[in-house]
Amino acid sequence: MYRSHTCGELRIGDVQKEITLAGWVQTVRKVSKSLIFVDLRDRYGISQLVFEENISASLDEQSIGREYVIQAKGVVRERSNKNPQLATGDIEIVVSAFQILNKSAVPPFTIDDNTDGGDDLRMKYRYLDLRRNAVKKNLELRYAVNRSARNYLHENNFMDIETPFLIKSTPEGARDFVVPSRMNPGQFYALPQSPQTFKQLLMVSGYDRYYQIVKCFRDEDLRADRQPEFTQIDCEMCFVEQEDILQMFEGLVRRIFKDVKGIDYNEVITRTTWDEAMWQYGNDKPDIRFGMQLANLKFPSHTFPGRHTAFGEGKQGLEGAGFGVFDNAETVIAIAVPGCSEYTRKQTDELTEWVKRPQIGMQGLVYIKYNTDGTLKSSVDKFYTEDRLKTIAAATNAQPGDLILVVAGREERTRKAASELRLEMGKRLGMRREDEFKLLWVLDFPLFEYAEEENRWVARHHPFTSPKPSDIPVMIGNSPVIDNPEQYLEHPYAGIKANAYDMVLNGNEIGGGSIRIFQRELQEKMFAALGMSPEEANHKFGFLLGAFEYGAPPHGGIAFGFDRLCSILGGSESIRDFIAFPKNNSGRDVMLDAPGTIDDKQFDELQIKLNLK
């Protein structure tokens, strides 16, 4: 061993000990010819080395620099100038001998929390970027989450069982990465998008409780902060109903909070339905760290059947004021932004520009200032009297001093815009604190989504999700065919709810799952509902349909997005900061320069060739 101790462990009690350290040179401070201080760093911390007299002269000759790897022998001494910021700050090591184990060129950026390296440079030299304390802390947090999850799941009788990576391509939803098989020319493996069918087979095999922290692969165009390979905490349980799953995995997340962040998350975890989340937040993964709920001033009745506008049942709403924008809109939604009634024209103009950006896509923004003196002033004073503005303000639950923002347009886009505007205002007002954590279960998702291009139903979660028991007859009793695409919302399938649930943390979906179908007949019906012929279903999923014939138990599960969970716990928006060797938005590893070309021998053996356009 090149060291007797690490750079993070020496304390005042070690004074007088003769020790050896090894690590990286963080800084060199030359006070005089016969007094040089060197901060030596390793994963565990930093220790101060002192080179005095003779030894300082030999250091000079060897001239060590930043990031050199050295080994130093010496005696621990109490510091005269203690550094309370540093765990080892009470002591220093008086060096008696040292050697350079390896030199370092000058790094292309500084190894500091506030490095001068840009993103591209840091990714190219990721092995240096990983030395920075900020990145190291992220990977330590990731390992702590990993460890905590494993301990909890182990204590709850879950078994880690490895599922295969070279499987069969059954694209349904996302694209598969494929792997040509040399031993089976013309055939391909696929990399798993998730171990979904395998974990279900393990339930059929009676393994009762399964987990895996496992890499998954999706060949999708990479939006910001998506990775072609990502990690899931993947779990499945037998003989459970939805409530059992919710409780088990609330326990998991509470445990992670405790182990990793030292937080006792004891409060009841709010549950809401998908319908309610869309109604109140315009979003199926609402950030509930703050209120500012949507006031639904106008909406198409088929979207939320049986609900009333925020004005109240039978009350006058927006109509009759002659304001065409509201009159012609399918949907009008307002939020009351607390304490912003004094916004200047410049500020409201900026917000208007913000909602008009293509990502948000609104035509404009109406504002109503609810002044602290109780008066109201709006951008639609021409159309609405102060009394009517008061009614609107009341519908949004605004208080004096609030700024009411109103968007209008087609239902889907407007609701999304209202949601985005709410999140933006929450962020600007500091209501979305990195160190505050709010969990939420979203339940009762729709089972199907309408795919316009193909005029058919697709699975919102995946084809193995069970409908609510009460909706099974609706699914069994109706054809999936959509005769009138314009009115797909009136098809019986549109209202079928799934036994599916998402866990949301601070406005991010961190986990999602469902109770699964476990009867062959219902699974076949589901495949048919998605437009698969019996032959296709059998070709793709025959093994699962077969397994369901031999005593499949009721089961369900959940998968957590491990990268995302870590980034939120670490207070970051970027999952890349929590992955040791991430890829960029083109799916490239710029450090390795991968992907790359392969040679003729490889093409030849795999019996494939390029067919470039």
Next chain:
Amino acid sequence: MYRSHTCGELRIGDVQKEITLAGWVQTVRKVSKSLIFVDLRDRYGISQLVFEENISASLDEQSIGREYVIQAKGVVRERSNKNPQLATGDIEIVVSAFQILNKSAVPPFTIDDNTDGGDDLRMKYRYLDLRRNAVKKNLELRYAVNRSARNYLHENNFMDIETPFLIKSTPEGARDFVVPSRMNPGQFYALPQSPQTFKQLLMVSGYDRYYQIVKCFRDEDLRADRQPEFTQIDCEMCFVEQEDILQMFEGLVRRIFKDVKGIDYNEVITRTTWDEAMWQYGNDKPDIRFGMQLANLKFPSHTFPGRHTAFGEGKQGLEGAGFGVFDNAETVIAIAVPGCSEYTRKQTDELTEWVKRPQIGMQGLVYIKYNTDGTLKSSVDKFYTEDRLKTIAAATNAQPGDLILVVAGREERTRKAASELRLEMGKRLGMRREDEFKLLWVLDFPLFEYAEEENRWVARHHPFTSPKPSDIPVMIGNSPVIDNPEQYLEHPYAGIKANAYDMVLNGNEIGGGSIRIFQRELQEKMFAALGMSPEEANHKFGFLLGAFEYGAPPHGGIAFGFDRLCSILGGSESIRDFIAFPKNNSGRDVMLDAPGTIDDKQFDELQIKLNLK
């Protein structure tokens, strides 16, 4: 939850409790119309259900069969006929209500330890095979090893850090599996053969102690019991020398023995050199559960320079008896098989046939019976007097009652044959007990191997393994070019030893590793020694060479073959039995029917096409 308890937990203390169980029907025994016993099984055990009177009638109507999934409610009662074989054998459940949760077709083979299902059938219905207790025990053992290893490594400051799966193809040794990149047309990722370079980069980044239990991929022709995807316990440490690694990972294996098998493996773990293992056992992974070491009666002097035959220095050996087979052989090796001097002619003939099989490849077998009365009788009595036979017997350390077996021929083949013969005789004599475990370190491997076809050196371990410090000048100071292929053994590189080590358990390599090169210059020299041009080295491993410029610390590591380790601990020769979803010898998953074809859209998007011969 469908149950209040599992099928393995009820005990005499639970008598009178009203409980609910759910599980699979193992057996149905109908004693009479009003008395039916059902054994209900889950992962945790088996509980006996009793259907009496009314309820037995309703059971009859529903007629449950093997592998049906049922839920049963009832009261726990003490059994009159206790079953001490069963953890739940003191009690039974008097069923008051039950329901069938799912039916089962009759399984294609019995779900028993001694199933009637052949290998192919069991693989096709792997989800049923996994229900068998024998297979379940294997996966439980696998999880226990996983858990034990993680705990030990965690306690010793190792961090689990995930490395990428989509990397760059740098074939050197085994073939890579490759993955076409849709976003980078014409380019391919490779799946990692191991995380070798990444774990080294993590050391350069200062992570100090890394581990991962990780899938690796090699596209090799599958010999029996090889899998295209396999799992490694992969570890790396900074600032260590070989001795530190040996001690750390002896600790890991001792811990696994303790946690998983309840064995205190306290004895000193034997260490031997590669040279010595080849000399004594003809094999670099000797099974030392038994002796029967090789007696080297004749060998080519360049192979083991400075060693003497078993006859002793300067003593007469086999020569001068006129026995051409020995006189013309490069190598003659004997083993003394204990207690087999009474073998019949039929038995020795059978052994002769055994060594003549193509896998062993000997021309014949000479035997010498060292009878219990002290006389000797051999198949070469024509050539050797009893006195000379005695000298041979003494050289093999034979005792009266032993059977001495002698093989002769070319060095490499003969040594391998002697090794195989030793293992075979050890097996036949019951000296290789599944429940006995003997660990061994093999050290000082050759750094290079000679590749005859290409007349060049290849890395025996991998190109990142460091030579012994004393051999570095030999490597630096000599050209790798082999001028005379016939005499490659006389090239200075042939004698260079590596800082590499293998851990051997019961004759299987369970782990291997090395101290790594950490200096750019030496790594470049190594790539050159393997015949790589500087351009090629830079194209393939530029990132690693670059990393070595910025303060790379001394480091080393090891990787354990997780599948193999589990199979040996489980007392099996087949790793497939310890993998949930293994592939067959053609790399196929017969359950999934993978690999399979992909559709035109996939070819089109990936911009590749088939080029079948």
